[in-house]
Amino acid sequence: MQNASLWRTVLGVENTVVEDIEFNDDAQAIVAQVRPARATRGRCGACGSRASWYDRGQGRRQWRGLDLGTVQVYLEADAPRVDCPTHGPTVRQVPWARHNAGHTRSFDQQVAWLATQCSKKAITELMRIAWRTVGSIIARVWADTAAGIDALAGLTRIGIDEISYKRGHKYLTVVVDHDTGRLVSVHPGRDRATVRAFFDALESSGAGRCARITHVTADGALWISDVVRDRCPGAIRCADPFSRSRLGHRGTRCRTPPSMVRRTQWREHPIARLDQRTTLHRLHRACPALLRSRYALWKNPENLTDRQRVKLRWIATTDPRLHRAYLLKEGLRTVFKLPVDQASDALERWIQWARRSRIESFVTLQRRVGVHREQILAAIEHGLSNGLVESINTKIRLLTRIAFGFVHPEALISLAMLDLGGHRPSLPGRR
Numbered sequence: 119m120q121n122a123s124l125w126r127t128v129l130g131v132e133n134t135v136v137e138d139i140e141f142n143d144d145a146q147a148i149v150a151q152v153r154p155a156r157a158t159r160g161r162c163g164a165c166g167s168r169a170s171w172y173d174r175g176q177g178r179r180q181w182r183g184l185d186l187g188t189v190q191v192y193l194e195a196d197a198p199r200v201d202c203p204t205h206g207p208t209v210r211q212v213p214w215a216r217h218n219a220g221h222t223r224s225f226d227q228q229v230a231w232l233a234t235q236c237s238k239k240a241i242t243e244l245m246r247i248a249w250r251t252v253g254s255i256i257a258r259v260w261a262d263t264a265a266g267i268d269a270l271a272g273l274t275r276i277g278i279d280e281i282s283y284k285r286g287h288k289y290l291t292v293v294v295d296h297d298t299g300r301l302v303s304v305h306p307g308r309d310r311a312t313v314r315a316f317f318d319a320l321e322s323s324g325a326g327r328c329a330r331i332t333h334v335t336a337d338g339a340l341w342i343s344d345v346v347r348d349r350c351p352g353a354i355r356c357a358d359p360f361s362r363s364r365l366g367h368r369g370t371r372c373r374t375p376p377s378m379v380r381r382t383q384w385r386e387h388p389i390a391r392l393d394q395r396t397t398l399h400r401l402h403r404a405c406p407a408l409l410r411s412r413y414a415l416w417k418n419p420e421n422l423t424d425r426q427r428v429k430l431r432w433i434a435t436t437d438p439r440l441h442r443a444y445l446l447k448e449g450l451r452t453v454f455k456l457p458v459d460q461a462s463d464a465l466e467r468w469i470q471w472a473r474r475s476r477i478e479s480f481v482t483l484q485r486r487v488g489v490h491r492e493q494i495l496a497a498i499e500h501g502l503s504n505g506l507v508e509s510i511n512t513k514i515r516l517l518t519r520i521a522f523g524f525v526h527p528e529a530l531i532s533l534a535m536l537d538l539g540g541h542r543p544s545l546p547g548r549r
Contacts, residue, residue: 130224133213162202163217169200224546253529260532277507301538357493358504458499
């Protein structure tokens with residue numbers, strides 16, 4: 119046909135012969151009759167190896183291509199089967215689409231790029247595809263990308279954490295490379311078997327790679343530290359200072375602000391003691407000054423406003439127990455800023471202070487800090503924390519939100535790896 123090279127460029131296909139172009143009035147779509155170039159014929163669709171002819175398959179089939187303006191485009195070709203030595207009778211490979219896909223490579227590429235930029239709902243409206251199709255395309259593109267890279271190469275310092283992606287205790291275990299800042303692995307689950315699965319994949323990708331891990335940061339969970347101790351005995355395990363400091367904040371803002379300590383003070387208010395059925399709302403009205411002290415206790419001293427500093431001085435005068443909880447929280451935060459030689463003595467003094475504080479939340483916290491003392495000091499010495507992992511977790515939560523949730527984790531994992539793993543897809547026709 120005339121202008122075949124022009125149509126190849128417009129359709130975004132390579133190694134393809136364009137035989138004819140027609141307009142389907144019923145579907146209001148352009149249909150391009152195509153066939154693979156001679157050099158690409160006779161290959162297995164699953165593995166791409168040479169294979170002999172088997173049969174004509176189910177006849178001609180169509181693949182959805184990128185729209186031309188407002189008109190949909192389809193590529194139509196024969197789909198015979200070949201006899202692959204490995205996979206048996208398999209549909210022949212075509213250069214314009216992946217195996218078992220109903221869309222062209224350029225269509226998949228554009229959907230994958232859009233998935234890293236906007237919501238799944240917006241993609242379905244723009245590309246005129248079903249909701250589940252977006253997830254299938256993302257998984258397909260990532261599988262193709264992962265096959266051509268070694269995502270676990272060169273790992274020496276890693277961070278491990280978990281993230282909830284769905285209600286009902288549905289978790290993902292996330293592994294991040296501290297040196298490059300990229301996401302290297304995501305596995306469904308939150309247990310020892312999940313962490314073992316990562317180290318199994320790491321070792322299978324290259325012998326001795328587990329032994330090359332020098333530092334591992336985590337939040338101190340036993341299901342992580344036990345496996346790391348077994349699989350990477352030479353690695354330095356660093357307990358995340360951010361998690362320990364956050365527990366210190368919980369001493370003054372347990373669960374959600376207002377804090378546990380302030381909540382206890384409200385319940386011990388004379389009005390509450392007179393009437394055990396006093397509601398929290400009535401306590402708010404009874405001691406409004408204490409109610410509005412949340413941010414004065416929560417924020418770092420250097421970030422306090424003038425009004426919050428006055429509020430903090432008021433707390434120190436009227437409620438020594440609550441002020442002591444604030445000082446304990448700030449003392450723990452200060453420990454993490456000191457050099458390691460000073461931090462060791464300072465942490466020991468803080469543990470003794472918290473033990474004698476008679477504040478239940480800090481008495482419990484000092485036990486946890488004592489258990490992870492060596493790992494906390496290692497994190498201070500090497501300047502490592504799980505802050506990078508927490509940042510990746512926040513971005514994964516954002517991906518989940520803009521996609522309006524995922525029924526299955528596979529699509530979310532593929533999207534996270536495409537977006538945060540350092541291998542973002544590009545738009546078709548762009549370099």
